[in-house]
Amino acid sequence: MLYYALVFLVVALIAGVLGFGGVAGVSASIAQVLFFLFLVLFIISIVARLMRRA
Numbered sequence: 001m002l003y004y005a006l007v008f009l010v011v012a013l014i015a016g017v018l019g020f021g022g023v024a025g026v027s028a029s030i031a032q033v034l035f036f037l038f039l040v041l042f043i044i045s046i047v048a049r050l051m052r053r054a
Contacts, residue, residue, distance in 0.1 A: 002035070002038045
């Protein structure tokens with residue numbers, strides 16, 4: 001999931017440089033959503049692992 005967030009970020013950066021503002025905005029928002037989803041799932045997995053050890 002982090003890989004896809006980085007891919008959309010790169011697409012947004014390239015589209016922004018080339019002047020495609022709409023595509024850059026959409027790609028950046030998709031990358032942001034995927035990154036925050038990755039963070040939430042990562043934190044949940046860390047908490048689950050800590051609870052399993054106890």
